[in-house]
Amino acid sequence: MNGNPYLFAAYAVTWIIHIAYISTIVSRYSRLKREISELKRRDVRS
Amino acid sequence: MKRAFPILGILTALLLSYALYQGLVVAPTEKTMGDVQRIFYYHVPSAWTAFILFFINFGASVVYLIKRNPAADIVALVCAEVGVVFCTVVLITGPIWARPVWGIWWTWDMRLTSTLVLWLIYVSYLFLRRFSSGGQTPTLAAALAVLGALCVPFVYFSIWFFRTQHPQPVMGGGGSIDPRMLHALLINWLAFSCFAYLVCWSRYRLEKLQRDVDEAHAMESLLDPQRSVR
Numbered sequence: 001m002n003g004n005p006y007l008f009a010a011y012a013v014t015w016i017i018h019i020a021y022i023s024t025i026v027s028r029y030s031r032l033k034r035e036i037s038e039l040k041r042r043d044v045r046s
Numbered sequence: 047m048k049r050a051f052p053i054l055g056i057l058t059a060l061l062l063s064y065a066l067y068q069g070l071v072v073a074p075t076e077k078t079m080g081d082v083q084r085i086f087y088y089h090v091p092s093a094w095t096a097f098i099l100f101f102i103n104f105g106a107s108v109v110y111l112i113k114r115n116p117a118a119d120i121v122a123l124v125c126a127e128v129g130v131v132f133c134t135v136v137l138i139t140g141p142i143w144a145r146p147v148w149g150i151w152w153t154w155d156m157r158l159t160s161t162l163v164l165w166l167i168y169v170s171y172l173f174l175r176r177f178s179s180g181g182q183t184p185t186l187a188a189a190l191a192v193l194g195a196l197c198v199p200f201v202y203f204s205i206w207f208f209r210t211q212h213p214q215p216v217m218g219g220g221g222s223i224d225p226r227m228l229h230a231l232l233i234n235w236l237a238f239s240c241f242a243y244l245v246c247w248s249r250y251r252l253e254k255l256q257r258d259v260d261e262a263h264a265m266e267s268l269l270d271p272q273r274s275v276r
Contacts, residue, residue: 007082007085014092014138018241028252032252039262
């Protein structure tokens, strides 16, 4: 197999898209975890 | 269930690496297109995975419309979102393959145009879910998903019914394929299906958690309106 720029671009773009989407899931999950601990903290105080 | 996720994650990563090796090294180089044909090992499995996710979205939407089951609504949302990601991969890797083979990035042929329309339908579905507020949103989204799913067989069979520049189907198209190429293709499909399953699983858990938190916020504001204002 020779290094083909189109082949490299297609494979790279595929993984960039998937990694970008997974990053959004991870960031939404950490934001939600912060929200849950804030809710728990308020619940303990009350 | 919590322990199964990392194990499945590792197995999927190994399968994806094996599939990459099969696609780049083991599968023979195609005579006319050369190495650029190897894009097919990512492009075609991504398309098949997107179609399957859109069909699950259709099934879950029908279940939601009949039974108003919230779990079915979450499954529909998750499958549409992950399906759009895979469909995006298809719409980007296709033109990257077309440029050296056809000499153009894009042509308004039936397969390409119908895939773009399919992608736009599911992006509209996600916009509807994201920006519409009110109790009717899941019902409206489910109705849109049922109509959107009608486009999936049209996209798939468009190369059978219309004259198109797109290559004929790998299986059932009357042509033949080298067994090593077929093996690489099927392994990549299996790997991407496992990957899609894991992503859907994570996204399902996230959505369920999000709905629980929203419910907790609603309860909090009902019990103590003063504090929710603060």
